[in-house]
Amino acid sequence: MTTLSPTEPAPVGKLMPEPEGGRRGSSLRRSRRRLIIGLITPAVVLMLLVHLLPMLGGVYLSFKNLNIFTFRQLFDAPWAGFDNYRSILFDTDNPLRSGFTGAVQNTIVYTFWTVVGTLGGGLAVALLLNRPMRGVKVIRALMLTPWIVPSFVVAVLWQYMWQSDIGIINKVLVDYTGILSERPIWLIGENSLWAIIIPSIWRGLPFAMLIFLAGLQAMPQELHEAASIDGAGPFKRFRYITLPLLRPLIAVQLLFGVIYSTYQFAIPYVMFGNNPGPDADLMMTLIVRQSFSNNLFGYGSAVSVLLMLAMLVWVAVWYRAFKRDLEVA
Amino acid sequence: MRSRYAIVLAIAAVLVGALVYTGCGGDDDSTSNNSSSNTDSQAAKITPGTTVKLWIMPNGPQPQEDMEASLAPFTEKTGIKVDVEVVDWGVQLDRIRNAAVSGEGPDITQAGTTQVPFFAALGGFEDLSDRVEDVGGAGAYPDGVWQTTQVVGQDGTWAVPWFTEARSIYYRKDILEKAGVDPATAFKDWDSFRATLQAIKDKVPNIQPFGTPGKKAFDLVHHVMPFVWDAGGAELSSDNSQSTINSPEAAEGVDFFAKLVDDGLADKSQLERDGTQVENQFEGGKIAVWIGGPWVLPSADRSDDTNWTDAARKNVALAPMPAGPNGDAFTFVGGSNLMMFSASEHKNEAWEVMKYLSQDQVQTDYAKLLGMFPARVEPQQAVGEASGPNYEAVYQAIQQGRTYSPIPQWAEIENTYKGRFGNILDEAAKGQYSEANVQKQLDEAAKEADALLAQGG
Numbered sequence: 001m002t003t004l005s006p007t008e009p010a011p012v013g014k015l016m017p018e019p020e021g022g023r024r025g026s027s028l029r030r031s032r033r034r035l036i037i038g039l040i041t042p043a044v045v046l047m048l049l050v051h052l053l054p055m056l057g058g059v060y061l062s063f064k065n066l067n068i069f070t071f072r073q074l075f076d077a078p079w080a081g082f083d084n085y086r087s088i089l090f091d092t093d094n095p096l097r098s099g100f101t102g103a104v105q106n107t108i109v110y111t112f113w114t115v116v117g118t119l120g121g122g123l124a125v126a127l128l129l130n131r132p133m134r135g136v137k138v139i140r141a142l143m144l145t146p147w148i149v150p151s152f153v154v155a156v157l158w159q160y161m162w163q164s165d166i167g168i169i170n171k172v173l174v175d176y177t178g179i180l181s182e183r184p185i186w187l188i189g190e191n192s193l194w195a196i197i198i199p200s201i202w203r204g205l206p207f208a209m210l211i212f213l214a215g216l217q218a219m220p221q222e223l224h225e226a227a228s229i230d231g232a233g234p235f236k237r238f239r240y241i242t243l244p245l246l247r248p249l250i251a252v253q254l255l256f257g258v259i260y261s262t263y264q265f266a267i268p269y270v271m272f273g274n275n276p277g278p279d280a281d282l283m284m285t286l287i288v289r290q291s292f293s294n295n296l297f298g299y300g301s302a303v304s305v306l307l308m309l310a311m312l313v314w315v316a317v318w319y320r321a322f323k324r325d326l327e328v329a
Numbered sequence: 330m331r332s333r334y335a336i337v338l339a340i341a342a343v344l345v346g347a348l349v350y351t352g353c354g355g356d357d358d359s360t361s362n363n364s365s366s367n368t369d370s371q372a373a374k375i376t377p378g379t380t381v382k383l384w385i386m387p388n389g390p391q392p393q394e395d396m397e398a399s400l401a402p403f404t405e406k407t408g409i410k411v412d413v414e415v416v417d418w419g420v421q422l423d424r425i426r427n428a429a430v431s432g433e434g435p436d437i438t439q440a441g442t443t444q445v446p447f448f449a450a451l452g453g454f455e456d457l458s459d460r461v462e463d464v465g466g467a468g469a470y471p472d473g474v475w476q477t478t479q480v481v482g483q484d485g486t487w488a489v490p491w492f493t494e495a496r497s498i499y500y501r502k503d504i505l506e507k508a509g510v511d512p513a514t515a516f517k518d519w520d521s522f523r524a525t526l527q528a529i530k531d532k533v534p535n536i537q538p539f540g541t542p543g544k545k546a547f548d549l550v551h552h553v554m555p556f557v558w559d560a561g562g563a564e565l566s567s568d569n570s571q572s573t574i575n576s577p578e579a580a581e582g583v584d585f586f587a588k589l590v591d592d593g594l595a596d597k598s599q600l601e602r603d604g605t606q607v608e609n610q611f612e613g614g615k616i617a618v619w620i621g622g623p624w625v626l627p628s629a630d631r632s633d634d635t636n637w638t639d640a641a642r643k644n645v646a647l648a649p650m651p652a653g654p655n656g657d658a659f660t661f662v663g664g665s666n667l668m669m670f671s672a673s674e675h676k677n678e679a680w681e682v683m684k685y686l687s688q689d690q691v692q693t694d695y696a697k698l699l700g701m702f703p704a705r706v707e708p709q710q711a712v713g714e715a716s717g718p719n720y721e722a723v724y725q726a727i728q729q730g731r732t733y734s735p736i737p738q739w740a741e742i743e744n745t746y747k748g749r750f751g752n753i754l755d756e757a758a759k760g761q762y763s764e765a766n767v768q769k770q771l772d773e774a775a776k777e778a779d780a781l782l783a784q785g786g
Contacts, residue, residue, distance in 0.1 A: 095776035165598040187601040189759045273545040275748040293744045
């Protein structure tokens with residue numbers, strides 16, 4: 001028999017103390033197991049059908065020579081072995097591989113700045129709003145607005161805002177404030193990567209802020225008070241109390257932020273179409289272009305699989321880095 | 330207990346097997362179901378009350394209503410109902426491809442003229458060779474238009490031409506007058522084209538001389554290729570075996586176009602926009618000259634279309650594309666065709682719909698709603714000669730028009746060229762234009778196109 005003390009967490013699968021007695025106990029165990037299986041089965045079946053099967057299909061297609069002439073055969077298309085992977089990773093002369101390295105670099109830069117901006121900005125705003133002041137509830141609600149705007153709408157809105165001749169951003173920077181003397185072109189050239197990073201931060205920041213705010217409000221104030229009495233200033237209190245206590249929240253947001261940003265598609269696609277050019281082409285736009293515009297579905301699937309593996313490596317690195325924080329949490 | 334697990338596993342295996350079978354292999358029969366089975370006697374078997382599904386793209390401001398109105402007399406006469414669905418241009422290629430592969434789709438679809446070879450090579454579409462004599466066959470259509478129903482290296486007629494368009498120069502009469510340029514000679518050749526834009530830049534404030542969309546425009550290649558053709562270049566070699574987009578002639582044409590941006594004659598900020606947005610800029614009086622299709626003309630006559638400023642609406646005029654160094658003045662001729670899916674269970678009824686939409690008067694009426702031209706010779710000529718000078722300019726452009734090689738890989742090659750042309754224009758906007766940079770991009774485009782041409786099953 002297992003007895004739970006009030007301070008001990010319930011072991012998984014043993015939420016209730018097992019009943020005493022032989023036959024009655026085992027019958028209850030069986031019915032409980034059936035209940036658990038019954039509750040889990042729909043989710044498992046759905047996951048298999050919606051996630052696992054298509055994923056396995058995609059992995060299988062990455063070993064196929066799929067192009068316009070073989071697409072109709074789909075799973076029966078000629079076997080290509082590792083040709084697609086070899087071409088992507090090592091065959092730099094293959095013209096169909098064109099843009100892969102650039103897309104990898106752009107995706108890394110995009111992900112880095114988007115995650116840093118989203119988490120850094122979210123934390124900063126959460127710290128600002130975590131204090132008593134008039135209208136704070138209204139401000140918090142307003143701050144959440146960008147988060148409820150769909151990505152496609154965000155991209156359309158910012159696309160107009162970035163337009164160099166009539167967009168509001170250049171109007172503010174050049175016409176209204178005179179910060180810049182010439183109108184920068186945001187949607188062409190090096191600026192175009194920033195033209196997708198900034199809206200991505202704008203949209204992601206409210207959610208990060210919400211999570212951090214919840215963390216800050218759950219933080220015991222006694223720690224700050226005690227540190228203040230001991231002479232710790234605001235920076236030291238933030239560095240040695242706030243930040244360590246927020247680590248689990250930072251960890252979770254970092255995990256999802258990197259994955260979400262790496263898989264970003266809607267914003268660059270709406271702003272630039274399926275070929276954003278060498279300055280703003282991301283992995284997802286490259287995959288969609290090669291698969292759906294050039295009909296190289298085997299190649300596109302292989303890039304997708306490589307991207308998925310890269311994300312699995314990221315999850316492993318992340319888990320090693322934050323394992324302790326998760327256990328504490 | 331074990332036997333129970335075995336039963337569950339067996340059921341799961343059957344379910345997964347069925348799913349895989351229906352998802353992947355269920356349409357094998359349809360590939361072999363081509364028109365050879367459609368004899369004339371079958372063509373006569375029509376079942377009134379049948380519903381034929383038709384996919385169209387957003388043609389005109391009210392695509393659904395216009396198409397249904399156009400088909401109403403047909404349904405009344407034959408009893409065949411037509412279920413019209415409007416599919417956006419942004420997703421139509423994917424949806425048509427998926428329908429062709431899965432066998433789950435409509436009976437007929439509209440397809441862009443340059444897409445026909447791709448879809449025909451993909452499979453899943455009916456060879457209409459045995460039926461097209463019903464609509465007059467090749468003789469009823471201009472050669473260039475009929476060519477869009479064929480595929481190089483593949484026997485058959487895969488579509489019926491529906492409506493046609495050609496790109497022309499749109500300009501503002503009042504702006505040319507202010508710039509002191511005679512419209513009769515303003516766009517005669519490349520030199521006068523440049524001189525006109527320069528005069529507008531120098532003499533008319535608050536309006537940009539020329540606007541062209543950038544990499545975002547799906548039809549960017551249609552804007553650039555006429556200049557390549559004018560200079561004696563071509564998209565592919567005459568046997569379609571390799572790309573010639575990096576030839577000196579092709580480079581000359583692309584150079585001319587990119588230099589308009591580099592010299593400040595083409596507005597850089599228009600390159601941030603797609604074709605429709607640049608069209609709106611012309612209508613809104615922001616740019617004086619633009620290259621566009623005839624579909625814009627009806628909107629100028631509609632007072633409820635608020636995109637147009639009064640000045641732009643009153644002064645819009647069309648001119649043929651300028652002649653290049655060899656005296657040629659090519660333009661891109663496009664439009665849409667109708668294709669029938671092999672998986673259609675109502676092929677005879679579907680063909681009746683296609684026949685109806687190929688009638689001279691029906692084509693004329695429908696094309697008029699869209700600002701397009703009928704695909705057939707006689708009504709095309711009638712519309713061109715009786716609809717005023719602007720339509721006549723487009724009609725002349727159609728006669729001088731050119732389209733791309735009808736090979737299965739063209740859609741992919743066009744996409745590659747689009748990306749490279751976009752890069753060239755972006756470089757010009759960034760002040761990095763040089764003939765060497767243009768050549769480098771075109772060399773890359775040619776390599777990618779050659780790789781696409783080399784792919785096989």
